[in-house]
Amino acid sequence: MALNDEQINSWNDNGYLLLKNFYSHQEIASLNSLIDGLWKGRKKLDASYVIDIFVETEKEKRVYFCDAPSEARDQPYKLNDLFLSSELVRDMVAGETIAPILNELLQGQSMICNSLNFEFGSQQDYHFDTFYMPSPTPNKMVASWIALEDTNDFNGPLNYYPGSQKIPPYKFSNGSTIIVPEEMAHFDAYMEREIAERKLTPETLIAEKGDLLIWHSQLFHGGSPIKDKTRTRKSLVTHYFTKEDFPELEPAPVSSQSCYMARPAQPVPYPYEAPKSWFQRLLNS
């Protein structure tokens, strides 16, 4: 068993697990220099490096990293799926140390679905990750979040409602948890009611560099507004499915106990007509 009873109980009660100082400062420094190096040398990168720039602004768009202007680094961005190209990223997010933990929570073999490197807070509205990537079998998905630097009240820390994973998943008119933007007013009313009935209150994660947070696919969470726009909040988010949930796929190994979806990079430009269509195609394949 990778986790003790207290940790399992906390996971069951709260829907998340915080593992302080999980990574050494040296490991974090290696990851941060990888990002610096990629930015410096991005013009030579191929189409497998895809970035969302000016995130949560009117200028938000998805481009190849080689086409990103240097000023895009001064505002929130998401650098997608570095696990596809970087062994360092794969080892950190699914290597021998973390895999047994993920596998115990998932009750299966963890398989990386996607990863996102942020340099600023995401400022993403409260959401369930199952809006975008529900696992074929419910609850067979978790996310990890690594603090690549300290978070504080000014750099847009993460917020979540402990216990919200117990709320019955909201089904949109498509019969699934996949978001239908036009139906958000109904969703909001449902969540307001459920949160009030369960007397849930939000928490803000003030994390230190090297901390690891793992959350349940049904934890209601988001990124708070960045009060000081000059302050960075470097982090790496990874979403995982289980290998068993995708028997038709041939994932590539990371450790003896974990793997990753060996798939193409995200399509450019972002498919606004059919969001997350790569994922839909995968599910339907």
Ligand SMILES: O=C(O)CCC(=O)C(=O)O
């Ligand atoms: O880092 C954050 O602020 C939230 C990111 C997030 O919710 C996600 O990637 O699923």
Ligand SMILES: [Fe+2]
């Ligand atoms: Fe999320």
